[in-house]
Amino acid sequence: xxxxxxxKRVTPEDIKAFEKNYKHTDEERKDVIEAYRTSKGDxxxxxxxxxLSTVDDEERxxxxxxxxxxxxxxxxxxxFTKEPKAKALARKxxxxxxxxxxxxxxxxxxxxxxxxxxxxxxVQLFADRNAKRKANFEDMISSIENKHSKRNHDDDLVSEPTxxxxxxxxxxxxxxxxKKKRQ
Numbered sequence: 001x002x003x004x005x006x007x008k009r010v011t012p013e014d015i016k017a018f019e020k021n022y023k024h025t026d027e028e029r030k031d032v033i034e035a036y037r038t039s040k041g042d043x044x045x046x047x048x049x050x051x052l053s054t055v056d057d058e059e060r061x062x063x064x065x066x067x068x069x070x071x072x073x074x075x076x077x078x079x080f081t082k083e084p085k086a087k088a089l090a091r092k093x094x095x096x097x098x099x100x101x102x103x104x105x106x107x108x109x110x111x112x113x114x115x116x117x118x119x120x121x122x123v124q125l126f127a128d129r130n131a132k133r134k135a136n137f138e139d140m141i142s143s144i145e146n147k148h149s150k151r152n153h154d155d156d157l158v159s160e161p162t163x164x165x166x167x168x169x170x171x172x173x174x175x176x177x178x179k180k181k182r183q
Contacts, residue, residue: 015052018052019052022051022052023052023057028050028051029064031049031050031051032046032050032061032064032065033064033065033068033073033074034049035049035050036065036068036074036077036080037074039079040077040079041076041077041078041079041080041081041083042079042080043058043061043062043079043080043083043087043088043091044087044091046061047061047091054095055091055092055095058088058091065080109125
């Protein structure tokens with residue numbers, strides 16, 4: 001691994017040191033304001049875009065953004081100013097669930113480490129996570145398919161249009177398209 005000779009391994013201590021030197025700085029403030037601009041005030045996306053941010057940083061970010069709005073550094077977005085309390089509560093609930101899940105996962109990893117007496121590679125962790133995500137995605141797609149393949153009121157499955165119906169619909173769409181071009 002050539003890159004390992006160039007770059008040292010990043011440790012949890014390195015991340016904590018970076019966090020200490022990053023949070024509450026002008027650089028973080030600039031990142032928060034830029035995330036606010038690009039996400040048009042959506043706090044979920046702001047928290048996703050700013051490095052090392054958590055739900056616990058939300059109120060501090062809101063203060064930074066309010067000051068920037070007050071000083072006319074940025075425009076005011078309704079997603080920010082009119083965010084429903086339910087959305088903020090859902091964000092906090094999700095963060096708590098993720099925190100508990102990660103702690104449980106860390107405990108499981110420790111048990112596996114002790115049991116096998118070997119380190120699990122980060123590649124294996126990503127592969128496990130991706131497998132879980134794939135299974136969740138397939139479940140979601142399956143439930144959507146089931147939801148949208150329900151029977152109609154006559155208890156007949158909704159059928160595809162015949163060739164003649166398809167051609168008629170296609171002609172109508174083309175006519176509408178040409179009308180719009182002429183206008």
